[in-house]
Amino acid sequence: MDKTTLQYLRTHTDIEKVLDNLASDGSGASTVDKLSHRIFVETVEQVPVAISITDKKANILYVNNEFVKVTGYAPADILGKNESILSDKITPKHVYYDLWHNISRKKIWQGRLINRHKQGKRYLSDLTIAPILNEQGVITHYIGMHRDITETYEAEKKAGNQKLLIESVINSSPFAMVVIDDQDQVILDNHQYKALVSDLGKGEPARYFLKLLRDELGDLWTQLQNREQGFNNREFRVETKGYQGIRWFSCAGNWFLEKAVNADAFFEDSSKYYLVLTITDITRQRRQMEALHTQTLKTLMAEDERVRSIRETLLGAIHQIQMPMNQIKAAESILRHKQQDEKNSGLLGILQQIQQSGEAAVATMQKCIPEIFQTAVGPINLNQILHEVMLLCEQRFLSNNIEVHWQPQSDLPSLLGSENRLRILFKQLIDNAIEAMGQANGVGKGRHPLQRLSITTDTDSDLIYVTVEDTGPGIPIDKRSKVFEPFYTTQHKGNGQTGMGLVIAKEIVNQHQGLIDIDANYNEGCRLKISFPVRRAID
Numbered sequence: 001m002d003k004t005t006l007q008y009l010r011t012h013t014d015i016e017k018v019l020d021n022l023a024s025d026g027s028g029a030s031t032v033d034k035l036s037h038r039i040f041v042e043t044v045e046q047v048p049v050a051i052s053i054t055d056k057k058a059n060i061l062y063v064n065n066e067f068v069k070v071t072g073y074a075p076a077d078i079l080g081k082n083e084s085i086l087s088d089k090i091t092p093k094h095v096y097y098d099l100w101h102n103i104s105r106k107k108i109w110q111g112r113l114i115n116r117h118k119q120g121k122r123y124l125s126d127l128t129i130a131p132i133l134n135e136q137g138v139i140t141h142y143i144g145m146h147r148d149i150t151e152t153y154e155a156e157k158k159a160g161n162q163k164l165l166i167e168s169v170i171n172s173s174p175f176a177m178v179v180i181d182d183q184d185q186v187i188l189d190n191h192q193y194k195a196l197v198s199d200l201g202k203g204e205p206a207r208y209f210l211k212l213l214r215d216e217l218g219d220l221w222t223q224l225q226n227r228e229q230g231f232n233n234r235e236f237r238v239e240t241k242g243y244q245g246i247r248w249f250s251c252a253g254n255w256f257l258e259k260a261v262n263a264d265a266f267f268e269d270s271s272k273y274y275l276v277l278t279i280t281d282i283t284r285q286r287r288q289m290e291a292l293h294t295q296t297l298k299t300l301m302a303e304d305e306r307v308r309s310i311r312e313t314l315l316g317a318i319h320q321i322q323m324p325m326n327q328i329k330a331a332e333s334i335l336r337h338k339q340q341d342e343k344n345s346g347l348l349g350i351l352q353q354i355q356q357s358g359e360a361a362v363a364t365m366q367k368c369i370p371e372i373f374q375t376a377v378g379p380i381n382l383n384q385i386l387h388e389v390m391l392l393c394e395q396r397f398l399s400n401n402i403e404v405h406w407q408p409q410s411d412l413p414s415l416l417g418s419e420n421r422l423r424i425l426f427k428q429l430i431d432n433a434i435e436a437m438g439q440a441n442g443v444g445k446g447r448h449p450l451q452r453l454s455i456t457t458d459t460d461s462d463l464i465y466v467t468v469e470d471t472g473p474g475i476p477i478d479k480r481s482k483v484f485e486p487f488y489t490t491q492h493k494g495n496g497q498t499g500m501g502l503v504i505a506k507e508i509v510n511q512h513q514g515l516i517d518i519d520a521n522y523n524e525g526c527r528l529k530i531s532f533p534v535r536r537a538i539d
């Protein structure tokens with residue numbers, strides 16, 4: 001482009017003239033049809049993209065209305081100047097190098113630069129530069145098209161920053177946090193949650209807890225979701241192997257509705273639910289509470305045992321008195337039939353007196369039998385009861401060198417019953433097992449070979465099963481039915497055995513509409529099988 005043309009362009013901003021000039025072959029004859037030419041010119045003039053046309057050295061020959069708006073430069077200010085007038089000089093050199101490297105090789109370049117508005121304000125420009133070639137394929141001009149994307153960029157960055165902020169807040173949280181979509185897929189999680197994945201050994205923890213939550217909340221789950229209400233403090237015990245391995249978690253959740261961002265949803269507003277689930281490990285707090293609870297239980301159980309031993313002593317004494325009393329009654333009835341015999345009347349009187357005073361003694365003793373404290377009936381998790389009883393017996397396990405195999409069925413359904421009574425039941429069975437294993441191995445004589453106590457829980461649709469199995473001497477087949485009879489014991493009574501333990505155990509099982517049995521097929525010790533109906537009220 002010669003000096004005259006440049007001069008011409010500097011004083012005539014009309015694109016028609018510029019384009020005429022660009023399109024002319026030098027003879028001045030226009031190659032573009034006049035009508036379409038005008039439409040084309042007006043389009044470029046009014047298009048809402050900042051357009052500039054330059055010579056090969058980026059000297060500006062033409063700018064459209066939008067260019068004026070975006071840059072603040074009127075045509076008179078900028079025509080003939082280099083595009084570098086727009087540069088804020090903080091765009092790195094390599095960007096310009098890349099720009100020129102491409103466009104000078106006839107390629108289109110697209111990128112972002114920092115420009116400076118005429119008033120001095122910086123803006124981010126999204127720029128596309130295309131080379132314009134003549135018929136011989138030689139670059140004659142460049143066309144630049146740019147938009148001020150400062151606001152979009154700021155919004156993008158803000159969103160990115162917010163995401164980073166959210167991620168760092170989530171990651172610094174001491175609780176496991178996870179965002180789950182409506183297909184139960186984890187879409188965002190934090191470090192604590194990742195740790196839970198390996199710690200818990202339950203697959204995807206989110207799915208595990210979702211199942212527990214859905215089972216517990218039932219229909220309420222959907223209602224809360226639809227109302228975007230959320231839930232709090234839902235506590236779950238998670239069984240792991242070994243009776244020490246129980247962990248407690250508290251779950252809280254909040255739903256939010258996210259609007260779809262894909263193109264399909266542009267006209268049709270579609271959205272889906274996400275759940276932010278927080279899982280807090282409350283095992284420590286629980287253990288502290290449990291320690292207190294165990295202490296209270298120990299006191300209660302000690303009191304209960306005291307009452308029971310008084311009851312058993314009195315019942316035993318009544319049982320003992322009853323036998324001679326029956327014999328006296330029989331003798332008295334024989335004598336009464338021989339009333340005519342004078343010499344027997346004195347003896348009959350004595351027998352009657354003995355009988356009366358015996359009956360009075362029995363009645364007094366019966367009055368003295370203390371009542372067993374009854375507790376309220378409610379839904380009971382047998383795993384929890386067994387766990388508590390095992391904690392109560394922990395010292396005895398250690399001192400008797402007993403290895404405990406605790407295999408609870410996770411998600412055990414509850415049964416309706418009395419916590420206290422069931423605790424007495426299992427304490428009795430475990431005490432019996434410890435006693436039996438101790439007797440077999442001569443406790444007190446310094447010999448304590450390792451013994452094993454296995455406790456398992458299981459369930460099917462109707463029943464909950466508990467087995468208590470020891471490696472003691474077992475109960476001989478001919479004595480198995482008798483052990484549930486009052487005052488029968490396979491041990492020496494001098495050992496503090498009254499023979500009432502299994503009677504009481506059976507009574508408690510019966511009160512809960514359950515069954516207790518000795519497994520006839522088990523020969524390595526004693527295995528007691530207890531079953532209870534799932535959630536049925538006791539009579």
Ligand code: FAD
Nearest residue numbers: 054056057058083084086087096097100113129142143144
């Ligand atoms: P300059 O000295 O101009 O150049 C820097 C580097 O660019 C040089 O080292 C060299 O590698 C390369 N270079 C410069 N001119 C040429 C050339 N003619 N041939 C080959 N390589 C060359 N810049 C902006 O900052 N903002 C814009 O909006 C903008 N729009 C443009 C639109 C068009 C159509 C064109 C062709 C260029 C545009 N430029 C724009 C680029 C501009 O011309 C400058 O190259 C840039 O601003 C850097 O200016 P400078 O004075 O810092 O460096």
